[in-house]
Amino acid sequence: MTDVRVIEVKQSVFADNDKKAAALRADLKQRGTFLLNLMSSPGAGKTTTLLRTLEALRDELNIAIMEADIDSDVDARTLIDAGAQSIQLHTGGMCHLDALMTNQGLQELFGTQSNELDLVILENVGNLVCPAEFDTGASANAMILSVPEGHDKPLKYPLMFSVCDVVLINKMDALPIFDFDLEQARKNILMRNPHAEIIPICAKTGEGIDVWATWLKKRVALWKAQV
């Protein structure tokens, strides 16, 4: 009797992606380009946070942004109108980006650059599940939890919080009208990831952006120093 061949598709997909992600990370290190993978639920404020981040760091770093969405180009347009270097990636219905898709976007960016890019930020698809499963090759993972979403999200979406180096708690100006317990949010995040940096911000008013920009600038400098 012939043995049935069992192919673990999910594992092979992830293992293959992990290899591509590691190769991409090594290439980015050689170039001295730091890639930040920014994730969140839909509407948590990724694009507004990026606009503030650009304001804070554009004089010191050469920055470009890749906007990933299933459809539309509203976010890339917003960023370009604000003077940013930005491209839109359409995922063809996919709920996440993998290392191959990320690399495609990066090659497009590098092709149009005369100078070295210090920092590329990938705004991932708004989703707390699938993007956490795929290593994009990023130098660091960041996520935004917004106050209106509630402090229980780390309980429901464990992987997202465990893969992130930094969690920005956005829309702090909305704290008075929502049942959001900041201390409980901190505890829930640290339960999933004891090493997570937690930074409360308000992208609309600019609150906390200096702390976030300082964190990011240090990480970029460290990345470049290790080349």
Place this chain on the structure above:
Amino acid sequence: MTDVRVIEVKQSVFADNDKKAAALRADLKQRGTFLLNLMSSPGAGKTTTLLRTLEALRDELNIAIMEADIDSDVDARTLIDAGAQSIQLHTGGMCHLDALMTNQGLQELFGTQSNELDLVILENVGNLVCPAEFDTGASANAMILSVPEGHDKPLKYPLMFSVCDVVLINKMDALPIFDFDLEQARKNILMRNPHAEIIPICAKTGEGIDVWATWLKKRVALWKAQV
């Protein structure tokens, strides 16, 4: 030379699910049980909306709720503490529920019931992408778009809005502090789905819940009348 066999896995997965969903829908029709599939981003207010819906309809209908999450049982506990019949489904890391998983939950519910269930509400995983791709066998699909998420979401997550019979716009009390254009939201939703019912609500204050409960009660009555 032997032809290479190409297997369209994605299509076969969907086709198989569609068959299971159709069979489940037919079974529910026989029983006179209406299944509502409720979807949204994480933190848009599904559980609070369900608490209000129960308050409005529990005297008239026998209702049970299935809470789907990757992890935690906070939502099922909240509902049980409020006196609801509720079970928690864990998806094992999956970003959505399919018809088979939904049926497993339903059989568990039916097993504990002495009376017929008029309405079962499935609170799907918080995600605007994957749940829209899988027919759960529901009698109707509903989604919640919350004001803090912004009115551009139908542009970015087209499938979710096109598969929903009704869109609840929640957290209307937060309108003064967010840049959310209600008319533009309506236009964006209707562009994806001209037949969508759109109901502004505030689950926290109860605003609009009467309109929503009336819509749902009519749909349940219609479903039962067609048996």
